[in-house]
Amino acid sequence: MSERVTRRQAALAAAAEEDTPIVSNNEAVAMNGNGNTQTAIPSDVDAVGPRENIFVFWPNIIGYFRIVLAIASLYYMPLHPRTCSILYSVSCLLDALDGYAARYFQQSTKFGAVLDMVTDRCTTSCLLVFLSSAFPRWAIIFQGLISIDFASHYIHMYATLAMGGSDTSHKSVDKSRSWLLNLYYTNKTVLFMCCALNELFFIALYLLSFSSPLLSPQLLEPLGESKATAIQTGAQVNSSVLRQLFTNPYSAGALEMARANKMDSTFPWILAGISAPIMGLKQFLNILQLVKASRWLAEGDVRSRKAAGLPKKKGNKSS
Missing domain, CATH: 1.20.120 (Four Helix Bundle (Hemerythrin (Met), subunit A))
Incomplete structure (x- = not known):
């Protein structure tokens, strides 16, 4: 138990000298997802300044x-x-x-x-x-x-x-x-x-x-009379309000x-x-x-295909 405390104190002292934040293993996993310790970056822009609409x-x-x-x-x-x-x-x-x-x-x-x-x-x-x-x-x-x-x-x-x-x-x-x-x-x-x-x-x-x-x-x-009559007798809208709009x-x-x-x-x-x-x-x-x-x-497609090694040469089929 005393050895663990000593190691923890040594880590704190080293961190203080290098100005590096100390995070627990759980915090490191939450930040990086793979257990590697990284410097935390604020995800909320409101922490930096007022949010703009x-x-x-x-x-x-x-x-x-x-x-x-x-x-x-x-x-x-x-x-x-x-x-x-x-x-x-x-x-x-x-x-x-x-x-x-x-x-x-x-x-x-x-x-x-x-x-x-x-x-x-x-x-x-x-x-x-x-x-x-x-x-x-x-x-x-x-x-x-x-x-x-x-x-x-x-x-x-x-x-x-x-x-x-x-x-x-x-x-x-x-x-x-x-x-x-x-x-x-x-x-x-x-x-x-x-x-x-x-x-x-x-x-x-x-x-x-x-x-x-x-x-x-x-x-x-x-x-002409025939077209005028056809238009006048065309489809009617029942509502007078709809006819106006x-x-x-x-x-x-x-x-x-x-x-x-x-x-x-x-x-x-x-x-x-x-x-x-x-x-x-x-x-x-x-x-x-x-x-x-x-x-x-x-x-861009040509460069991407070249980087991926496409088209790949087909191997000789075994007889």
Whole structure:
């Protein structure tokens, strides 16, 4: 018993000289899981400082407001082109403000970056879905644009996390991979102009669905007595409240509202002509990003397979 006490005292003295904490065997097992003594690291960040609520950071609050504006624009999209365009445009312009707020308040977060990207993808896709229904002959084009947009950003984000690490930003594109993508992500002016004019082109197409007899002649065609009668006697909603909230898009009232909201096509055509080249550049960047990210992932696969000794040579079969 005296020998154990002596050894314990000697250990305490040595620990005091080296300033090393002494832990029991049970504590060592709890910390490391294998019985090896290690210096304990606080697992609770509250022990270091006050816990921050990432969800109420100013850039993320702006992101939530963008979502509210986008949903409101979708509500007005079928029949109110002016109101919808204003709400949608403000939501897109706030995309630049949240980045400024993140830098000003030092509140750049991974959650905010993902929220920003998801909001961009979803709002643009919803507008393209509407354009698919407004211009059905071009629906396959809009469907392709949605697919490229989602695929490009998804594989780019995945490649950045898998190959660059969790602390690497998706905007950190090395010039050796692509100088054009590097310019796109590092130059704020180029990034803003590409994104803004890309959205402006789709907004112009949306306005043309209410104005251009070339693209949407069905709004200008007279209904005729047979079509008018069929619409008037179409599916009826029993509740008057529901009729006010959810106007039947095939009803005579909805068609009259669409005709009343028609606008002159000159201004939308000018917007479409100005923004079309940048929209084409943005789609090229999406395809380029998809290709470069795919190749980056493939390079990682080659290195992983080489490190694992794959493909393994099959031994000669015994006769």
